[in-house]
Amino acid sequence: MTILLADPVVRAVRVLDNGDPLVPLDYALGVLVREGLARRLDVARALLPSGVDLRVVEGHRTAAGQSAIIERYKAELRGLHPAADEVELDRLSSRFVAPLAVAPHVAGAAVDLTLVTRSGAELWMGTEVDATPEESDGACFFGAPVDDEARHNRTVLAGALAAAGLINYPTEWWHWSYGDRYWALLTGADHAVYGPVEVPAWARA
Numbered sequence: 103m104t105i106l107l108a109d110p111v112v113r114a115v116r117v118l119d120n121g122d123p124l125v126p127l128d129y130a131l132g133v134l135v136r137e138g139l140a141r142r143l144d145v146a147r148a149l150l151p152s153g154v155d156l157r158v159v160e161g162h163r164t165a166a167g168q169s170a171i172i173e174r175y176k177a178e179l180r181g182l183h184p185a186a187d188e189v190e191l192d193r194l195s196s197r198f199v200a201p202l203a204v205a206p207h208v209a210g211a212a213v214d215l216t217l218v219t220r221s222g223a224e225l226w227m228g229t230e231v232d233a234t235p236e237e238s239d240g241a242c243f244f245g246a247p248v249d250d251e252a253r254h255n256r257t258v259l260a261g262a263l264a265a266a267g268l269i270n271y272p273t274e275w276w277h278w279s280y281g282d283r284y285w286a287l288l289t290g291a292d293h294a295v296y297g298p299v300e301v302p303a304w305a306r307a
């Protein structure tokens with residue numbers, strides 16, 4: 103059964119931040135991630151079939167950016183589920199966006215990504231990156247019944263990223279992380295190694 107990011111077991115995981123800095127990815131303009139994650143993405147890239155590469159769409163996200171996505175999506179959910187209380191809204195929204203307290207992107211520990219050919223064409227994955235459960239009728243879930251091409255490409259993506267030490271958030275085929283609380287919970291690590299981190303001065307506009 104999928105553990106959602108709103109589940110209290112995620113928040114209960116300890117964080118002992120190892121202080122890895124945020125670093126830019128030279129193959130993804132404007133994207134910052136923790137150094138340990140960047141190294142693992144390099145490993146994953148090397149494991150991909152010839153002619154296929156990662157397109158990293160997003161890495162570190164500010165707390166304000168995370169909160170804005172939460173508020174926007176919760177407003178949509180309130181319209182769709184007028185009888186839902188706040189606990190249920192938190193649960194539903196965490197299928198698509200993490201609660202701020204445990205947000206992997208805010209820790210620089212997560213990437214949203216897909217696969218591209220050498221010429222930059224995106225491979226078919228069954229949905230666009232960031233399609234909500236409602237927009238995609240559930241096809242955004244990694245294990246959803248998608249067509250053979252999308253299943254093959256999701257399997258290639260997962261094979262490289264999992265071998266490099268990342269874990270997937272099962273409600274989003276494109277979301278992978280290393281070092282955050284969710285990663286620690288799923289891998290059985292004693293603690294998370296990345297907590298919330300600010301954008302360094304050198305990277306601010």
Ligand SMILES: C[C@@H](N)C(=O)N[C@H](C)C(=O)O
Pocket residue numbers: 107171196197198199200205206207212214232271274277
């Ligand atoms: C909003 C979506 N792109 C995303 O990043 N979701 C994950 C679960 C997150 O908020 O960490």
